[in-house]
Amino acid sequence: MSRSVVFCILLFGISGYGYGQATQPTPVQQPLNSCLSDFGTSFTFSAPPICSGSVEAELGFISLGDERFIPAVLTVAPFASHADITVLVNLVESNIRAGKRANHFGNRFDFFLRREVFERNGFVLTLAPRGAFFDRDGGGNMGVSVAAQYGKGRNVGVVNVGLAEAIGSSLVNPKTDYQTSFDYSRALSKSGFAVFLGFQYEAANAQAVSVEQGIIIPFRNGQVELAVNQLNLNTVPALQLHARVVMNWAKVFRR
Numbered sequence: 001m002s003r004s005v006v007f008c009i010l011l012f013g014i015s016g017y018g019y020g021q022a023t024q025p026t027p028v029q030q031p032l033n034s035c036l037s038d039f040g041t042s043f044t045f046s047a048p049p050i051c052s053g054s055v056e057a058e059l060g061f062i063s064l065g066d067e068r069f070i071p072a073v074l075t076v077a078p079f080a081s082h083a084d085i086t087v088l089v090n091l092v093e094s095n096i097r098a099g100k101r102a103n104h105f106g107n108r109f110d111f112f113l114r115r116e117v118f119e120r121n122g123f124v125l126t127l128a129p130r131g132a133f134f135d136r137d138g139g140g141n142m143g144v145s146v147a148a149q150y151g152k153g154r155n156v157g158v159v160n161v162g163l164a165e166a167i168g169s170s171l172v173n174p175k176t177d178y179q180t181s182f183d184y185s186r187a188l189s190k191s192g193f194a195v196f197l198g199f200q201y202e203a204a205n206a207q208a209v210s211v212e213q214g215i216i217i218p219f220r221n222g223q224v225e226l227a228v229n230q231l232n233l234n235t236v237p238a239l240q241l242h243a244r245v246v247m248n249w250a251k252v253f254r255r
Contacts, residue, residue: 056073085113123149157184195216
């Protein structure tokens with residue numbers, strides 16, 4: 001899971017039923033955003049892949065000190081199985097250099113192949129081989145992430161564990177990148193309005209601990225997510241704000 005790229009996003013995906021309901025009877029009343037299976041909140045990526053045959057595009061905004069980011073995510077699920085492919089990149093990175101703001105395209109591309117391997121009684125386990133490359137600095141990394149999600153009633157918890165080894169390590173591409181992340185959310189209404197809390201531990205260049213708080217506001221076939229992240233609390237604390245809007249496209253791939 002990349003750091004700021006995965007964080008904020010706008011999503012166009014499917015209309016219809018939710019992934020978790022693909023093998024279950026559809027309830028009479030569904031949450032307004034039940035058809036969403038976005039890549040995840042800022043610290044974790046979602047364990048369930050999107051519905052088979054779907055395409056999701058995400059776009060968001062991040063503010064971190066003097067830096068600004070517009071991350072984008074494209075997820076496609078062309079298979080009949082419970083799997084999808086995701087590409088992540090910052091469309092715009094803006095920072096201040098020599099007293100002047102400079103805007104440029106992101107340097108890092110991340111790729112995930114997300115595959116659900118187990119699902120039962122609210123528990124979902126997903127394996128995600130992953131890779132990244134830097135188009136200007138060269139190099140990249142390869143690794144794997146594991147996501148475990150458990151939901152009961154209006155409560156959902158997600159744990160991600162990721163490990164990647166660098167191909168041509170550098171300051172922005174540590175030799176070994178290890179992350180553990182946890183997000184908990186609780187729906188406050190039947191329509192899907194929810195709050196969430198998150199925790200992240202990183203051990204790439206130096207061990208760092210971060211936390212987050214946010215809200216999810218649903219609308220029909222979509223949602224808005226707003227969050228505040230307190231990053232690197234045990235090293236150099238920083239405050240990050242992120243926002244994203246999630247919307248849906250109809251299914252694109254037909255079996």
